[in-house]
Amino acid sequence: MQLIVDIGNTRIKSYVFQNDTVIESSSQPLATGASDIRQFLTNYKAINNIIVSDVNGSLTQKLEVLLSPFPLVYCSSNLNLPFTTLYTPKAQLGADRVALLAASCLAYPNTNRLLIDLGSCITYDVIDIMDVHQGGAISPGYAMRYKSMHTFTGKLPNLTLEYPKDTLGKSTSESMHRGVHQGIVNEIKGAIEESEKKYKDLTVILTGGDAERLPKPLKNSIFAHSNFIANGLNYILKLNTTL
Template sequence: MLLAIDIGNTKIKVAVFDADTLVNKLSFNKGDIKHEIQKLFTQYAEISKIVLSSVGEEDAQLLLWLQTQGSLTIINRNSDFPFTNCYKTPKTLGIDRMVLSAGAVLQFPQQNRLVIDAGTCITYDFIDRANQYIGGAIAPGLRLRYESMHNFTAKLPLLYPEIPASYVGTTTKQAMHSGVVNGLLYEIEGFMHRYIEQYGNVVIILTGGDAEFLAKRLKNTIFVNSNFLLESLNKLYLYTIKIEND
């Protein structure tokens, strides 16, 4: 069995895989990482391999501990990826975006792919049918939009995501919900339309913590998978192992 660990900006997500099958998954705060992962090692004694990616600096003590628990593979920019990185500043491309792009290439071969990750920030990553990572966009996610309105104005309240009843808000709260949610939906629809307009057939994958919330209101045909990053980590691990053994 394999343990996949994704250390994000605000949360840590982990999943246990048996080959391609996701057996269990957890999400928790960074301070709880060792305690929560130990639970999985206790529950699944068959875990012998670990793959990890982190958007920030890796915790040296955590890595040392993980190495005592199984064979550890760290995904970073020096890892093998199934695409050519055409980003003009490749060293600034987030490892989470690279892992998602790898998962899109491995799951949807010989197709144009657009991965939309609706998390703390919402990221758009495009990989063409020739497996060239072209680039994308980064924008504030749902919660950042709500928080910025509250933090940078005098009187606007701090709200939490809620599907607006109408695009016309008749109260301040309704107007905020409409502006944030409908504004983000229009943004996503606009990006999807532009990519389809330019590239023709495009496989669109929506993932991240807010994927399910947003998917209910999107009109385009998309693949919605909130576990796509963890699944991509698993696929990328299998890919790197195959490369090393060839």
């Protein structure tokens, strides 16, 4: 039995796997997520391997104490992975992207893939039919775009996402909503079009908490299920331990 711990910038997601099946999961704010992990360890005595993906870093020491009795793998590009990467230096490839790439190898082998993860930032990664990660891009996510407009100007308000009703905003707030939402949609469409020019029969995989904000359907795209990255982490754990 395996425990998967995925620490993002705002939440901790935890999954208990029996072989390749999720039997229980949790998603909590950073401040309370460790309590669910503690409860899983109490409820599932058969947990014998744990992998942690941590893009935040603020809970590493606390988690190490909590998880110290168990064999522990930290997700990184230095592990045995189901893909190779052209990223240089390889160590700069974040744990979240490593997990997503591994998940794509498991779910969509033998295909060219564009992986788009919409979280605090939007990451783009291309992995080819030979499971070679070609590289990608990083851009601001929804919340970051709103926050930057408010922070770096004198008068623009601090907004949260609302879907624009019209193609042109009739007020400052409407214009900001239109700019953020349509800007991201157009950016993603552009990334898909550029990747399709180079990679034949491209599979586009959309994931992350903000993926649901995108219009459906989006050309040639697959909205990944909620356990997609967890499956990738479990796959990496299996490649680096004897379960």
